[in-house]
Amino acid sequence: MKSFASRIIRWQRHHGRHTLPWQTSRNPYPIWLSEIMLQQTQVATVIPYFVRFVARFPDLPSLAAAHEDEVLALWSGLGYYSRARNLHAAARTIVAQGGDFPASPGAIAQLPGVGRSTAAAIAALAFGQPCAILDGNVKRVLARHAGIAGWPGHKQTEAALWQLAESYLPHTAIEAYTQGMMDLGALVCTRSQPACATCPVNTDCIAHTQHRTAELPAPRPKKTLPEKQVQMLLLFDRGELMLEKRPSHGIWGGLWSLPELAFDADPAIHCRNRFGFTALTQQVLPQLSHSFTHFKLHIRPVRLQLMPRHTDSPGQAWLPLADVLDAALPAPVRKLVTQLDGN
Template sequence: MSGLSSVRFGIWYCCLSLLLALPHARDRISNGTHQQQQLVSLQKNQPQFAISSINGEDQQTKRPQLIKPEEQIGDIEDLFGEEDTQKIRASLLEWYDKNQRDLPWRTSTKKSENGENVQEEEEEKRAYGVWVSEVMLQQTRVQTVIDYYNRWMLKWPTLQHLSQASLEEVNEMWAGLGYYRRARFLLEGAKMIVAEGSEFPNTVSALRKVPGIGDYTAGAIASIAFKQVVPVVDGNVVRVLARLKAISANPKDKTTVKNFWKLAAQLVDPSRPGDFNQSLMELGATLCTPLNPNCTLCPVSSQCRALHNSRNDESVMVTDYPMKVVKAKQRNDFSTVSVVEISRSQDRSQQAKSNSRVLLVKRPDEGLLAGLWEFPCVTLDEEADLSMRRKLIDQLLKKSFKLNPPKNCNVISRELVGEFVHIFSHIRRKIYVELLVLHLKGSELSLEHHVLFEEDDINTTEWKLLDSEAVSRMGLTSAVRKVYSMVQKFKQDGSSNSSVPLRKRPKCS
């Protein structure tokens, strides 16, 4: 072969080799790109909870790290594997059957020998009982609720009975439980269901249309009373789930809450949804408590990643889960309350025998403690001295009740009874209490139609004049009842020291 031919052959051979190698290179590039895309996709689809793996080789048992809310969004469909799900269901239900507390609103579905379900109560009555109990249990301890629940069901055993009650009757029954808006929603919901002539709603979507029923209450009623396979998520359930999966996300964040609902939905036992949901709540209430969890007795401790982490690292504790959320600081305000007694006698020494009556005022239908009864009061943003407090009370009595001493009434006595602090969920209120005894001028036979009620006066303020026995029977809030107890004790102490000269009567400001 000539030199030129050899060169041509070499060039031809190199080109042929390149052409043959090109598809393999293209495949390797394609495969590498595909693997990189799979990795990116996998990372994107990983749940963004701070979750520790029990069996993973790269397990890090450090104290939970704070994650930004936007980083907590993820696909959590596979967080509970099938095997874990089955174990958790079986363990919790077995434990619940043996250890559930005996509570008046709690019923379960029993099975006869031939496997047919036998319900202890009719579904609607059961749903009503679950509804009442769940509403009462919001923000209230179980032991406190038991007595209230029993008295409520004795007075209004069915939805139809409750629908015929008045708001005042309901508030009287609710007195002392607090958060009175809950009672109003129960009454409004009962009236709505009965008015529509429909059966008790049995699905979450239908239940959500009833006033005051949110996702949690709807899930509880639907699963416990109607065996709907739906989850419930409350504070107890969040705590159990957070520890099972070692989730260190903010439990109050909206995205996190949604993810907890998805987790709970994965676990619900399809054959016993109501009992399973109650077992989760029971576990959180009795063993998996916020501060002192009893992990030794926990039926799902073998599946608990928080417990696993704590055993592998002394710096980690089960109580690290879920993240502690700092509560908003309570605001301070002040209130001056005047217990106004209308006396039939002008003689101060005869007050105890004068059959005097006390003035009660109904609060507005909206806002804090809506529609409840109280003594005349003025709420302040800042503290005021005695003179200013009395001036504000006098203005209120004159404007709302035409009580204007000495023009149409005389002040028999006006004394400072004391003060105390009452805590609402978001308010710390300092309350000053006084006793103001008045004698109306003119007719003493019909107090309600003298001064306080004039036919030509349009007054939207609702009020009552009641004797002490009637006041004691009223459904008053704990703060109002505290005020009245202070006044009663003050009067008793005064009468027991009747030999002591009476204090000089203060002038009405």
């Protein structure tokens, strides 16, 4: 029987993905950008963001020279915004050090926001470095093929998968093998209803031959997400909406958002005490919920029409409603503004 790697390589060359927008060359910049965007995010979601991003920032110097607000605005809606801030910081670091993208997985892993698997993928696809990757799709392929039980997020299970991934590495065609492993997990060895009949390694796949694809890999242990409640204020004055710049760290770090207050607080009193604004009218809008990795947020939007303001404060911006969507907004705030715009 042919080796595991040779079967993956042959399958990728005939059935894998070859027309993704970051596959046009071995330039490390678009490969790095795509790998960062693809962290926790599906290819179909990433493609339009990637296309817009490289149209505005076609290379490292243009990204490094950009203002963080513009980077975050192009990322708005893609989520996990620390990725965008790390990407921007890494570009500035690389340019400051001469502009050459690092070629070894160890050096790539030193960049902000780049872990072991992401560094290996960039090194393999851009530079042909023989290093193993272990993203979510690859974990699933390996766990099923070798019959490795346990949730891949557990250290012991992950260590076994890393050892297996490294043992399967070929000596040649590392780019095709690396892309093939990602493609196989995305297109064939899917989480539910995998297409085992078309898999190039099905003959010796334990999950397939033992009818265990539904149980391998083991799912993440279930955990009840805590729920939080907050009010968000849509403060209007002379047709303009007020946005606040969030701190650079934490949820939605560096984005423009809406003022928040406790769920049981009085919006008009909060508005007067915090900002010195007097609310003429107040309207509670339908509640909106948004799920994060570690908690679920319930938002009560409150629209307030203010008496004309007199001064602006640092970290605030007043924008016509038509211009607000051009700002770097969190997804639920973008949804709220879109609904307002539709009304």
